[in-house]
Amino acid sequence: MTPIVVHRLRLQGEQDVFFLRARGREVARAVGLDTQDQIRVAVALSDIGRAVLVGSASVTVVFQVESTPWGAFRVDLSWQGAPPTPVEQAGWETARRLMDEVDSQDKDGTRGITLRKRFPVDLPPMGEDYLTRLRTQLAKLTRGSPLDEMRVQNDELLLTLDRLERHQGELVRLNEELEETNTGVVALYGELTAELEQTNRGVVALYGELEDRSRQLKDANEAKARFWSNISHELRTPINSVIGLTRLLLGPGASPLDAEQRQQVSMIADSGETLLSLVHELLDIAKAESGKLEPHPADTDLKDLFGQLRGTLAPLVPSDAVALVVDDPPAPAVVVTDETLLSRILRNLVSNGLKFTESGQVRLTADHHDGVWRFRVTDTGIGIPEHEQERVFEEFHQVPNPLQARSGGTGLGLPYARRLTEILGGQLRLDSTLGRGTRVVVEIPDGAGMELTR
Known part of the structure; x- marks a missing residue:
């Protein structure tokens, strides 16, 4: 414009x-x-x-x-x-x-x-x-006139000088405040420096204590693993002897036993088998913690594996009010993994569900997506309180409940299953609602990076 x-x-x-x-x-x-x-x-x-x-x-x-x-x-x-x-x-x-x-x-x-x-x-x-x-x-x-302009210039000069004087006074006041603030900052800096030095000394001491605790914990874990390994080896021989003797007593060539004696010997045999299974779990846990439990991947037919689980777990069903359902996996039901470890994982999870289910069902299913097999064990049992859902993976921890006396157990099943899952390169998740049941999901990669054992 x-x-x-x-x-x-x-x-x-x-x-x-x-x-x-x-x-x-x-x-x-x-x-x-x-x-x-x-x-x-x-x-x-x-x-x-x-x-x-x-x-x-x-x-x-x-x-x-x-x-x-x-x-x-x-x-x-x-x-x-x-x-x-x-x-x-x-x-x-x-x-x-x-x-x-x-x-x-x-x-x-x-x-x-x-x-x-x-x-x-x-x-x-x-x-x-x-x-x-x-x-x-x-x-x-x-x-x-020039005189008038000179008078105006003088007035302007006086006005400017007055403003400069006011600004000078303000600057003096601000400088005094700044000096006072700087004094406070220096004092505060000294206090903070002293506190920081004290904190650093505390951190160094705490770090040393944590190192000592870590070393003690490592030594304790190694001692625990050695203890479990030694105990497992020491117990396995006498337990096998007990089981062998019960088989001889119950065999056709043994002296005849009356009904009560046969029942008592059978109970001894069952207890021996349970104890032997526990010893094997303890030994596997010790191996897993020491890094000596290695998977041996091979082609595993899930249909055959599920059939075996269906047969071996059927006797564990507590009553007619509980149904054990093992769905056939989708074809092609072949996964490259360690069949023995996978079988132990699923057996532990299903037997755990049967122990704490009074009515309804315990179901085992499987599906395959993006190179990962997902195994789900779902039950309609008593469930696990939310604050206990992480603690159940601690060794020997058992959630107090009315079925505890009937179910027995050692508190090793879920920790054992999670360790074996991690050895197979997978992960185990648990989701439970008190009074409605529990769902455990095991995700196992389909042999990615595994060398087949023939």
Whole structure:
């Protein structure tokens, strides 16, 4: 948009420098600039005027208002030829510091300078009626004497000095506050440093204690593994002897036993088998913790495996109120894994479900997706409280419940199943609702990265 002219002057000679300064300040005040900006405009025009109004030089001054791209007060000075004093050396730097923009032009022998001072952002727009009244008002201004301008300059100087004095006082106060704050910061820094040093000493001591505890825990785990391994080996021989003797007593070539004796010997045999199974689990757990239990992957037919589980677990069904359901796996039901370890995992989970289910069913299912076999053992048993669902994976931990006396158990089944699952490269998850049942999901990768054992 074309700048709007609000006032125009024709100046000639050095005597008009004061007039240029005074009129610049008056027009700046009329268009809405604040006091500080009025003084900046006046000083900039005064310094530029001293350079261009030399001798009898004639200068045209046009005061304008720009509305785009931002509102600005614009002053154009133009003259013919070059002034005796180069503008770039006299007044130019002062004007640059005080005004937002200072440009020079030189075209066809006419030289000029343009100065701009942006309006405050909260200055309302100037309508045509306002600009008309502004032009009329400025046209009525009279030329003041140099003495009057000197008096105004003195007033401006006193005003500036007063403001500087107030600012100086404020700076002194702020410096005192800053010094006081710095003193507090230094003291606080000293306190924090002392606390940090004390904390570091505590952390070092705690770290040393944790190392000692870790070493003790490692030694305890190794001792426990050795103990289980030794006990398992020591117990296996006498238990096998007991089982062998019961088989001899119950065999066809043994002396006849009456019904009560046969029942008692059978109970001894069952207890021996249970104890032998527990010894095997303890030995496997010891091997797993020591890293010596390694899987031997091979092609495993899940249909055959599920059939074996269906037959061997059927005698564990506690009553006719409980149904054991083993669904056939989807074809092709072949997974590359350690069949023995997988069988132990599923047998433990299903037998665990049968122990704690009074009515309903215990179901074993399997499905295959994205190279992973998922085995789900779901029961409608008594369930596990939420706060106990992680603790059931601690060795020898048993959840107190009314069926505990009937079910027996050692608290090793779930920890044992989880360790074997991890050895097979899988994971075991448990989800249970008290009074509604439990679901255990075992995810086993389909032989990824495993070398087959033939």
